Amino acid sequence: MPQPRGFLYTRRTDGTVVVTHHGRAAATLRGGRAEKFLAEVAAGDPQLVMARWTGAYRFGNERTARDHPRNRSGRTGGR
Incomplete structure (x- = not known):
């Protein structure tokens, strides 16, 4: 995984x-959360x-999930 x-x-x-991530705001942290982050x-x-x-990170299993038979039916949305 890169x-x-x-x-x-x-x-x-x-x-x-x-x-920021590639110039776009991704998170704003204040107070204790900001201190913990730093x-x-x-x-x-x-x-x-x-x-x-x-x-904004990947788990590495996106391709596996996409290829699962349940996800190949072409449906969009929930169950």
Whole structure:
């Protein structure tokens, strides 16, 4: 699975952290969540942390799910 790319974060003077992905706002964190996020970024891989916090990451099973017989019927929508 490829590493996430294209994430940046900006720390504002009011303590708010804005995470962007390819120039588009992906998350805005305030207060304790912003502090926890900054601590995780400092301790780990920043791109991976930002991908996880924004929910913009893949699990690696999308192709498997797409090819499952239940998902090949051409239906759109729920059950």
